[in-house]
Amino acid sequence: MYDVEKIRKDFPMIVNHPELIYFDNGATTYKPQCVIDALTGFYNDYTSNVERGEYATAIRADQAYARTRDVIAKMIHCETKEIVFLSNITAVLNQIAYGLSKNLKKDDTILISYAEHASNVLPWFRLKKELGVNIRYIPLDKEGNVILDELEKIFDDSVKIVSLAYVTNVLGSIQPIKEMTEIAHRHNALVAVDAAQAIGHLKIDVRDLDVDFLGFSSHKMCGPDGVGVLYGKYELLQKMEPIFLGGGMNARFDIDGNVILKDAPERFEAGTPHIEGVIGLTAAAEYLMNIGLDHIHAYENELRAYLIQKMLPLDNIEIYNPNNPSGPVSFNVKEVFAQDAASYLSTRNICVRSGNHCAKILHNLIGVDQSIRASLYLYNTKEEIDRFVEEVSKITLEETISIFL
Ligand SMILES: Cc1ncc(COP(=O)(O)O)c(C=O)c1O
Missing domain, CATH: 3.40.640.10 (Type I PLP-dependent aspartate aminotransferase-like (Major domain))
Structure with missing residues (x-):
């Protein structure tokens, strides 16, 4: 039985900063106490x-x-x-x-x-x-x-x-x-x-x-x-x-x-x-x-499926990889520059990556140069996804401008 609450207690960044939602695991991961x-x-x-x-x-x-x-x-x-x-x-x-x-x-x-x-x-x-x-x-x-x-x-x-x-x-x-x-x-x-x-x-x-x-x-x-x-x-x-x-x-x-x-x-x-x-x-x-890589993989896939299912109905976003079973979810908020959307999410204590993610020839495939990437890992939860999706649903051009005023 995969016990995410137990796993979360192993990570001082989560224990010390419960306010943060860290969805930038593709960039780097938190470290367990061991x-x-x-x-x-x-x-x-x-x-x-x-x-x-x-x-x-x-x-x-x-x-x-x-x-x-x-x-x-x-x-x-x-x-x-x-x-x-x-x-x-x-x-x-x-x-x-x-x-x-x-x-x-x-x-x-x-x-x-x-x-x-x-x-x-x-x-x-x-x-x-x-x-x-x-x-x-x-x-x-x-x-x-x-x-x-x-x-x-x-x-x-x-x-x-x-x-x-x-x-x-x-x-x-x-x-x-x-x-x-x-x-x-x-x-x-x-x-x-x-x-x-x-x-x-x-x-x-x-x-x-x-x-x-x-x-x-x-x-x-x-x-x-x-x-x-x-x-x-x-x-x-x-x-x-x-x-x-x-x-x-x-x-x-x-x-x-x-x-x-x-x-x-x-x-x-x-x-x-x-x-x-x-x-x-x-x-x-x-x-x-010790946790088991098969268990981690299965849990991550379940989280990702949950995230996609919650994001697909949002009409302010475009997702570039809805059908891949695993890995990060990359998307843009319509009419909003990716970095501005990420800055908005940061004001809500949500950490995501934005930009071209060092994949500078990928635009030849997906047609855009910049995107927002939410990358999940073994310690993320569905509750975090709920909060994330709620905040993403609120992003508009006006909202992102307001954070810079
Ligand atoms: C697929 C892939 N290759 C290479 C790298 C480079 O990793 P590092 O900066 O640890 O060398 C990254 C980092 O994000 C990556 O995602």
Whole structure:
């Protein structure tokens, strides 16, 4: 039995600020007390660097840091050595693009989509500029879902990489990653998945999906900021060149410039990592797994269906993704600029995101540049949705102007 009231008590932001309705979980999530305790535990009891010290607190930090790799590997079903810690999904996608660029040449093709976040567009655009690779766009329906029947048609021998969000950040489409990977592999292309909006919302099994790379940010799954996870098939990680060079990632170097790198995952983790953040991520992953990702997913879908059912009758709004079963709800209030509507909601203690949500080529699909995004998570409630919908129903051009007077 999913007990949302019990879950809410675990989150100090909810306990300390019961007046706030936080529907901006796509941007970042609240942190449960156990994550905060993991961070303060490190600061209070065993602050030290990792993989450098022989004394007791350093060894304790080593063990806690290493344990996160085990826990995340268990969460997404891979081997511990296939988990790399970077600073966020943006760093992960840049690492993948940089690493794979070494095997790309002019006129090779990379497939992405109009619904991608900047982090999964700009690293590939750089390769277009520097190497002359082609960027081709995967066919999507009006709510951003990959049209599988048309996908095969855009493959040819030039396609080397497919890089796609598992769940898109504005329309919330859950992409058919497994089927897409099967097609990509038949064409000898590698698959990278941006799971920023999927992690912590649904069960992810990288072995079953058979993807080559997958990444996410800790802060979007109740964990600390500043930690990103890169999963890669081990043989691919071993062949991939790291972006960052420095301490911790090399096995040896000499005065002639000969450098021997460590094996993955360490070869990608140059310099002192965000130790306490990585340790805090264990607490977040265990917290979510204890509740059960299937339960979280089912609860979120129920909340979303409730939100859509309450919003559809409102005639002052236009919703862009009413039929997607999951993910954020993106909409506009007719005749009102998205940021003004969000500012109005803020005066009612409601937190939503407005703007283009870093998905700056999505307007090619939905026809508008700016929207309001309400993104729900495991601790939101139907009562919050009732209050939210009541406030949204009151938004008019006159109301939003009045808040600026
Ligand atoms: C789908 C997607 N990819 C990438 C990112 C970038 O995440 P970060 O800022 O944590 O690197 C986001 C953030 O909203 C996202 O939603």
